[in-house]
Structures are given as C-alpha cells and as structure tokens.
Amino acid sequence: MEGIKDRIFRFLIFLCASTVILIAAGMCITLFINSLPVLKHMGVSFILSSDWDPVNNKFGILPFLVGTLITSFLSLLISLPFSISTAILLGEYLRKGRMAIFLQNIIDLMAGIPSVIYGFWGLLVLVPIVQKVEIKLNIIPYGVGIFTASIVLATMVIPYTASIAREVISLVPDDLREAGYALGATRWEVIRCIVIPHAKTGIFAGVLLAFGRAIGETMAVTMIIGNRNQIPKSIFAPANTMASAIANQFTEATSDIYVSALIGVGLVLFMVTVIINYAGRYIIKRLEIK
Amino acid sequence: MKKRLVIDKVLFSLIILFSFITIMPLFLILVYIIKEGIGIVNWNFLTGLPKPVGESGGGIFNAILGTAIICLMAFFMAVPIGVGAGIYLSEKKEGRFVELVRICIDILQSAPSIVLGIIAYLWLVKPMKAFSAFSGSVALAIMMLPVVVYNTEESLKIIPYSLREAAFALGVPYYKVILKVVIPSGLSGIITGILIGISRIAGETAPLLFTAFGSPHVNLNPLKPMASLPLLIFNYALSPYPEWIKQAWGASVILCFMIFLLNLLSRIGTKRWKVTL
Incomplete structure (x- = not known):
C-alpha cells in the first residue's frame, strides 16, 4: 500500500518528465504557427527562391540554405584530417598516461570556449590575415566571408568529432588488433585495415553530430561571414547562414511578415539540425547495443 | 619490408603533427586574449560601470552581475525539472511515454541556440512587450535542461538495485528511498551534470540577443533588459571604438576564466566523488 507522499512524489x-515533452512540443508548434504567415505568403518559393528582399516583401531563403551548407561542409572538410588524427592519437597510440589526459583536457577546453570569443578572435586576427592572402591571390579582399567562417567553424567542431571518434576507436576489440599484429602488420596497417573499418560507422556518426553543430552555430559565424543576402559566388565571398541571418536581422525586422520570415528560417534550421542530430544519435545508440 | 616500416613512421609523424596543429588554436586564442585583455583587467574594470563613448575607463560590473543573475535564474528553472525528469527516466526505464520523453530531450539538445532565442522571444518578450532578463533565462534554461536530465539519468542508472532493496527491506517508503538513498549515491554525477550545463550556458550569446538584450546600467529587475558578459563582448567587438574593443578583450579574459573554473570544478567534483562511491 502506497502512502500519500509516495503518490505525490511519483506525480511530481x-x-x-511531462514538462520536457511540453517544452519540446511547444517549441515545434510555436515555430510552425508563427511562420505560417510567410509560408502562406511565399508558398514553395520560400525555400526555392533566391530573392531575399524584405523591403519588397520577398522572402526566399535559398541564399541562406546554400550559405549554411557550404560553410558547414567546408568546415567539416577542413576539420576532418585534424579531428581524425587526434582521435587516432588518443584512441590508438596514447591510450593512457599524463600526455593523453593533458591532450583530452585541451580538447575539452576547446569545446568550452564561448562561440562569441571564437568570433571575436576570428574577426580581429583571422580576417586581416585572410585579407592579405586575398590581396595576393588577386581577389576582392573582403576578409570576412565563407572561407574565414569555415576555418573558425572547423576549429569549433574539431572537439566534437575527435571525442566521439576517439570513443569509437577505443571500443574496437583488442583481439582484432592483436590478430593484426600477429600477422606482422605495422601499427599503421592495423589502424588502416582493422581499426578504421571497424570504427567507421561511429566516426561517421561523430561527423554527423559535428555537422549538426556547424549548421546551428550562430555567433562566431554571424561575426565573420559578412552578412550578405545573396547566393555566394565563390568561397571567399561574404554570405549569410540561416543562423546568422536570424541573428543579424531579427531585431531590425519591422513588419510582421519580415519577423515571420525570420521565424520561418528558424523553423527550417531547427528541422535540419534535429534530423541530422537524430541520425547521428541513432547510429551511436545502435553501436552501443552491439 | 623496409618501405612498410617507413610508411608506418611517416604516418605516425603526420598524426602527431596534425594533432599538434589541432590544439594550436586554443593556445593562439588564449595567448591573444590574455595579451590584449589582461592589461585592462583591474579592480575598477571589475567593479565599474560602462562610461559613454569617448571617456576612457569604465568597467563591466553590470555584465558580470547580469550573467550571474541570468544563469542563476536558469539554474533554478532547469535543475528541479531536469533532476525530476532524470529520476523519472531512471525509474521507469522503458515504455512509450519514456521513449517520447527521450525523443523530446534529443530535440531540445539539438535545437540551435538562436532558435531558443526566438522561442523565448515569442513566448515571453512578445506578449510582455519588453525585453527582459527573465526571458533570456528561460532560453538558457531550455538549453541547460537536456544536459541535466541526461546526466541525472545516467548517474542514477548505475546505482546498484541491491542498495534500494536494502532500503525497501527496512520498510523505508519509496520516495524516501529515492531521496535519501538513490540520489545521494548518484549525487556526483548529478552535480557534474549541472556544472556542465551551467558552463554550457554561461558563454551563450545567441539566445540573449533578442531576450535579455543588454543594458548599460546595473539592473536587478528580471523583467527589464539586463547586460551579460557574452552580449557585451559581442556588442563591443563589433563597435568602431578602440576603447570598447579593448574592453571586450578584458571581458573575454573574465568570461574564459569563469568557464574554465566551472570546467575545473566539475572535474574535481567527479574525481572526488568517484573515490567515495
């Protein structure tokens, strides 16, 4: 027989738990309802049109979609060699010891630096450097733009991929490694032919999660991407991602339809990140069961 | 034969080199922040208020206080709900409702911070027709919530069931078993989770852009706009005044220091409690 206090506790x-559901559901519903005006106004061209012209009430988010995808892909591409190397070093070569703990702590600290500080540093240190490079390459020296944003984003997502990849690599059974060594394989051959193939699904999941982070990352990108509402013509051109468009324009948005359009951008951004994250987590969960 | 060994060596060196480059940015950024910012950090900077453009000096006390207040409010919202939901998940373990809760936590976890800003704007700022510190804390609390839930659940899941059985055998009621036996055993994990959650939100700017909004004054009223360190760094960094940019570096030093301190605390916490467990 349960006492009244037990019942109260269970109910609490x-x-x-219900509050968590309410918040998540409320978020989805709020975003959807508030972007309805712009969805009605623009129809399918909300996603397909590349014309973002708030003055004339034209809201096509294609430039932001393209900007987001290019920046995130580029940052992943830049970060991959580094994060995988770090993961191999930590998961294979340095599995214990002071050096490993030190390196892991450094990686954790990198994940802890606030986004706005990455952006600030990028703006004042990296942008002038990129500008000089651009002058040498004979292109318009914006300094800010997709390329600069991707470098900073790459620095920011390395810890995520590296931590997950490290975890997966150290999950590879030692029997397999030893079998490789017994056949006379070198350390690199064991890594390339045994460890990486065995861990590749997990590494892919780590990359997906990093991709999700890169897409949703706001402040650093907002500060260095250049805030231009057109489809970028080169990787050095200024652009806008979905997140930076919202951050740059939300407080300036005067008309209701403009606000609704930015909320619509938020809705699309939200859906994309949720789907990518879900895929990444799904893969990781399945690996753990194995 | 020799070639294989050479390849092995070369790739090992490459891995070392790439890993070294990986951690370079952290040092580059820290060194640069400290070089630019440490000079300005003094007692007046920490306790003073911002001065109008053109006047030198001035401090960031309002922002430090604002960050503390906003994070504290987020803490008081996220921790009870998060720990409660974590207990629920670790008790029930499976079922349709539990699955739904888990999916919702994943959704909250993956929501971009700027979207949380929009949500808090729509839920609180728009109906109340004013930017407020409270709305910013709500956005940050939503951000912190999944971290708290996840860590609570994980640390309570590993408490051996025999511990509870022992308590039940003594005739202790269910709620007391949870509150007096299970939670204390898993406290290290819960506290670590909370600390991780706070360090996750303390440096956030995006959810505050159109909620807490920022303010040049000391403000203790949660229903009015309030300054915060990350917001101040953002606004000063994009300003054209060298004096403000210098102050932004100083504020960056303080913010980094605060966040590293939180990280350190959570680490010490885990280490210490792991021993006694």
Whole structure:
C-alpha cells in the first residue's frame, strides 16, 4: 500500500518528465504557427527562391540554405584530417598516461570556449590575415566571408568529432588488433585495415553530430561571414547562414511578415539540425547495443 | 619490408603533427586574449560601470552581475525539472511515454541556440512587450535542461538495485528511498551534470540577443533588459571604438576564466566523488 507522499512524489517526477515533452512540443508548434504567415505568403518559393528582399516583401531563403551548407561542409572538410588524427592519437597510440589526459583536457577546453570569443578572435586576427592572402591571390579582399567562417567553424567542431571518434576507436576489440599484429602488420596497417573499418560507422556518426553543430552555430559565424543576402559566388565571398541571418536581422525586422520570415528560417534550421542530430544519435545508440 | 616500416613512421609523424596543429588554436586564442585583455583587467574594470563613448575607463560590473543573475535564474528553472525528469527516466526505464520523453530531450539538445532565442522571444518578450532578463533565462534554461536530465539519468542508472532493496527491506517508503538513498549515491554525477550545463550556458550569446538584450546600467529587475558578459563582448567587438574593443578583450579574459573554473570544478567534483562511491 502506497502512502500519500509516495503518490505525490511519483506525480511530481511524472510532471517534470511531462514538462520536457511540453517544452519540446511547444517549441515545434510555436515555430510552425508563427511562420505560417510567410509560408502562406511565399508558398514553395520560400525555400526555392533566391530573392531575399524584405523591403519588397520577398522572402526566399535559398541564399541562406546554400550559405549554411557550404560553410558547414567546408568546415567539416577542413576539420576532418585534424579531428581524425587526434582521435587516432588518443584512441590508438596514447591510450593512457599524463600526455593523453593533458591532450583530452585541451580538447575539452576547446569545446568550452564561448562561440562569441571564437568570433571575436576570428574577426580581429583571422580576417586581416585572410585579407592579405586575398590581396595576393588577386581577389576582392573582403576578409570576412565563407572561407574565414569555415576555418573558425572547423576549429569549433574539431572537439566534437575527435571525442566521439576517439570513443569509437577505443571500443574496437583488442583481439582484432592483436590478430593484426600477429600477422606482422605495422601499427599503421592495423589502424588502416582493422581499426578504421571497424570504427567507421561511429566516426561517421561523430561527423554527423559535428555537422549538426556547424549548421546551428550562430555567433562566431554571424561575426565573420559578412552578412550578405545573396547566393555566394565563390568561397571567399561574404554570405549569410540561416543562423546568422536570424541573428543579424531579427531585431531590425519591422513588419510582421519580415519577423515571420525570420521565424520561418528558424523553423527550417531547427528541422535540419534535429534530423541530422537524430541520425547521428541513432547510429551511436545502435553501436552501443552491439 | 623496409618501405612498410617507413610508411608506418611517416604516418605516425603526420598524426602527431596534425594533432599538434589541432590544439594550436586554443593556445593562439588564449595567448591573444590574455595579451590584449589582461592589461585592462583591474579592480575598477571589475567593479565599474560602462562610461559613454569617448571617456576612457569604465568597467563591466553590470555584465558580470547580469550573467550571474541570468544563469542563476536558469539554474533554478532547469535543475528541479531536469533532476525530476532524470529520476523519472531512471525509474521507469522503458515504455512509450519514456521513449517520447527521450525523443523530446534529443530535440531540445539539438535545437540551435538562436532558435531558443526566438522561442523565448515569442513566448515571453512578445506578449510582455519588453525585453527582459527573465526571458533570456528561460532560453538558457531550455538549453541547460537536456544536459541535466541526461546526466541525472545516467548517474542514477548505475546505482546498484541491491542498495534500494536494502532500503525497501527496512520498510523505508519509496520516495524516501529515492531521496535519501538513490540520489545521494548518484549525487556526483548529478552535480557534474549541472556544472556542465551551467558552463554550457554561461558563454551563450545567441539566445540573449533578442531576450535579455543588454543594458548599460546595473539592473536587478528580471523583467527589464539586463547586460551579460557574452552580449557585451559581442556588442563591443563589433563597435568602431578602440576603447570598447579593448574592453571586450578584458571581458573575454573574465568570461574564459569563469568557464574554465566551472570546467575545473566539475572535474574535481567527479574525481572526488568517484573515490567515495
């Protein structure tokens, strides 16, 4: 027989769990309802049109979609060699010891630096350097733009891929490694032919999660991408990602339809990140069961 | 034969080199921040208020206080709900409702911070027709919530069931078993989770852009706009005044220091409690 206090306690923790659901559901519904005006106004061309012209009430988010995808892909491409190397070093060569703990702590600290500080540093240190490079290459020296943003983003997502990849690499059974060594394989051959193939799904999941981070990252990108609402013509051109468009324009948006359009951008951004994250987590969960 | 060994060596060196380059940015950024910012950090900087453009000096006390207040409010919202939901998940373990809760936590976890800003704007700023510190804390609390839930659940899941059975056998009621036996055993994990959550939100700017908004004054009223360190860095960094940019570096030093301190605390916490567990 349960006492009244037990019932109250059970009800309270149930209430907490329900609150989580309410918040998540409320978020989805709020975003959807508030972007309805622009969806009605623009129809399919909200996603397909590349014409973002708030003055004339034209809202096509294609430039932001393209900007987001290019920046995120580029940053992943830049970060991949580094994060995988770090993961191999930590998961294979340095599995214990002071050096490993030190390196892991450094990686964790990198994940802890606030986005706005990455952006600030990028703006004042990296942008002038990129500008000089651009002058040498004979292109318009904006300094800010997709390329600069991708470098900073790459620095920011390395810790995520590296930590997950490291975890997966150290999950590879030692029997397999030893079998490789017994056949006379060198360390690199064991890594390339045994460890990486065995861990590749997990590494892919780590990359997906990093991709999700890169897409949703706001402040650093906002500060160095250049804030231009057109489809970028080169990787050195200024652009806007979905997140930076919202951050740059939300407080300036005067008309209701403009606000609704930015909320619509938020809705698309939200859906994309949720789907990518879900895929990444799904893969990781399945690996753990194995 | 020799060639294989050479390849092995070469690739090992490459891995070392790439890993070295990986951690370079951290040092580059830290060194640069400290070089530019440490000179300005003094007592007046920490306790003073911003001065109008053109006047030298001035401090960031309002921003430090604002960050503390906003994070504290987020803490008081996220921790009870998060710990409660974590207990629920670790108790029920499976079922349709539990699955739904888990999916919702994943959704909250993956929501970009700027979207949380929009949500808090729509839920609180728009109906109340004013930017407020409270709305910013709500956005940050939503951000912190999944971290708290996840860590609570994980640390309570590993408490051996025999511990509870022992308590039940003594005739202790269910709620007391949870509150007095299970939670204390898993406290290290819960506290670590909370600390990780706070360090995750303390440096956030995006959710505050159109909620807390920022303010040049000391403000203790949560229903009014409030300054915060990350917001101040953002606004000063994009300003054309060298004096403000210097102050932004100083504020960056303080913010980094705060966040590293939180990280350190959570680490010490885990280490210490792991021993006693």
